[in-house]
Amino acid sequence: NAQSPIQADSKPIAGVKGSFSERTFIAVKPDGVQRGLVAKVIARFEERGYKLVGLKAIVPSKELAEEHYGDLKSKPFFGGLVDYMTNGKAPVVAMVWEGKDVIRQGRVMIGATNPLDAAPGTIRNSYCQVIGRNIVHGSDSFESAEKEISLWFGKAGELIDWTSANEQWILS
Numbered sequence: 001n002a003q004s005p006i007q008a009d010s011k012p013i014a015g016v017k018g019s020f021s022e023r024t025f026i027a028v029k030p031d032g033v034q035r036g037l038v039a040k041v042i043a044r045f046e047e048r049g050y051k052l053v054g055l056k057a058i059v060p061s062k063e064l065a066e067e068h069y070g071d072l073k074s075k076p077f078f079g080g081l082v083d084y085m086t087n088g089k090a091p092v093v094a095m096v097w098e099g100k101d102v103i104r105q106g107r108v109m110i111g112a113t114n115p116l117d118a119a120p121g122t123i124r125n126s127y128c129q130v131i132g133r134n135i136v137h138g139s140d141s142f143e144s145a146e147k148e149i150s151l152w153f154g155k156a157g158e159l160i161d162w163t164s165a166n167e168q169w170i171l172s
Ligand code: ADP
Pocket: 072, 077, 081, 112, 113, 131, 132, 133, 134, 136, 137, 138, 140
């Protein structure tokens, strides 16, 4: 189903035996955009062999940011977090990446929420220092990937199904 935000049943990637596809929502947050780190984040996913199926720069509405971070509503930093995401000092670069185990792998590649706890080699360890400016977001579960993809890329045609010529080399 081309419009499905996520391939829920891990459908095989066309033409590649034994491979499975899922999608996750990854975003470079405004501090990452200001700091010129968009390409670095994209490169991590591209070079690993994941496939970009959606990309846009957007200043999210307050409603969108509040919904995105809905589970943190009661936290003392919630107001500041929503303001930082929405104040337009820089956009959010929102993306959907597809590939094998990409939801879990995306989290591993990004590293711990607090950059001081992030393992060497992870994005947060490589590029940031404090929890409130940790430059990148990644869905933390299948359910949040599904919710976040439809929240940020809900309009028809925003996600592109395409076949990467690399898939057969990466996956078999
Ligand atoms: P993650 O982004 O790793 O999934 P959470 O969902 O727990 O982490 O938090 C969402 C975002 O809220 C974090 O990435 C960070 O930007 C911000 N945040 C989390 N904890 C704090 C905190 N104690 N102080 C300020 N900002 C925080």
